[in-house]
Amino acid sequence: MIVGEQKPLEEILSLLGNARRVLVAGCGTCVTVCFAGGEKEAAILASALRMKSQLEGRPMEVDEVTVQRQCEWEYIDPLAERLKDYNVVLSLACGIGVQAMNERFPDVITLPGLNTTFLGLPEEHGVWVERCQACGDCILGVTFGICPIARCSKQLLNGPCGGSQNGVCEVNPDIPCAWQLIWERAIKFGQVERLLEVQPPKNWSRSRDGGPRKIVREDLRLPESE
């Protein structure tokens, strides 16, 4: 899932500037699951903004709403009427949701209330870790199910660097060395020889480096869409 983290209140206030009427928009999917931007977080943030702006003597009118998915037109379209009442939307969705709102409702500015952090999973309650970089050319099949693009600090494709020690990365002892994990999996499955082939340079054009990506599935397009 997409994992996000709320921006500090000071930064949010600075982004909001002199806005008088603000709609805090939560999102009911990924950011709800990671406790960053769901209905509950939207309510808490809206309340905090009301109090803070009151204390600072420039009260803002802040309301909140949460839609199931800010990244799909069908879920955000019903907001159209309501948005007419606001100067600013403060979205607690990921960066996709923020952009979807700006794109669909060009007359009102939607600001980000979260930092979209990574694609990952909750390792345990309250701990999220990155697992995928959406590089567009999955190599998990040759790395025994552990991604060195997302999990090696140097994105190495041919084994660990010289900074791997006692199973952890040189960058931070909280980061398990991806290549240590890959090596252990290779041993477990008795397939060490698969790691001995020199992996060629990666085709980064399928990643973000090739420019913004797009998928068109002709088999799924509707006749009326052009």
Next chain:
Amino acid sequence: MSNQTNGYKSGSNLEKLLRAGHFVVTAEIGPPQSADPEVIRRKARLLKGVVDAANITDNQTAIVRMSSIASAVLALQEGVEPIVQMTCRDRNRLAMQSDLLGAYALGARNLLCLTGDHQSFGNHPTAKNVHDLDSIQFIRMVRDMRDEGRFQCGDEIKGVRPAFFIGAAENPFADPFDFRPYRLAKKIAAGVDFIQTQIILDIPRFREFMKRVVDMGLHEKVYILAGIGPLKSAGAARYMRDKVPGMRVREEYVERMEAAVAGIPKEDKKARKEAWEREGIRIAIEQIQEIREIPGVAGVHIMAIEWEEAVRPIVEGAGLLPRPVVE
């Protein structure tokens, strides 16, 4: 167009000496954090005639310094053969190849292909890193430029090829230890000619690594230069033991450095410094003598970081002067 190398891959002094079977000595020149060419010239003069070639580090520990290629040209002007270090951290494949053409055109003949220390250790921790290639892919690219006359994309190099003697690093002390000899084998498969190891302060572990290397026959396919890092103080030994990722330091070295200043009052900083330096140089000499006997070791690489003055007494003390000459 192939180059005039008389049967050598690069024709560098380092390559010729290794091919002739000499026990080689390399050292390191760290470029300054300024635009002052005199720093390189002074360090080069300390190493001239003492080593067979000198590494020129590339933004080592991710701290911005004078370009390794520019510094290499300054070293060349002082009569020291450079080994240009280049990392995958700061350049993509376009920049790497472009700089390789330039470095060769300016006279560099040895190259050390490195992954690079992570930028979080340096003075620009908020920088974006590149890692378009890893060090093994980098080696293969340089080899193909030299031997196939092709850029990484496959296009032909029309004209002079950059014919480098290709080096890489290996850390026998990092984990997973069992993977290390295989990683070396991958570097050989990718086309590396020589290896410089991480600083050795655990000779038994290095001996075990080399045994595996020799058992796999890798020492016959690549020249291995053992890393020697003279200790400057007891504090430096402890720092390497506790703080440097991928380092292993045997307690005996820390103890010897601590014992070196026994009886010297803390206030007498000069006497302590001299005692430490004497002991650091003595340990380095003993290590070279011991490591030289390990099968598969083709030379030593002395990393006297910001202490280039130590290189001559170490090389001299180890009985490795004068340096051999090959035509």
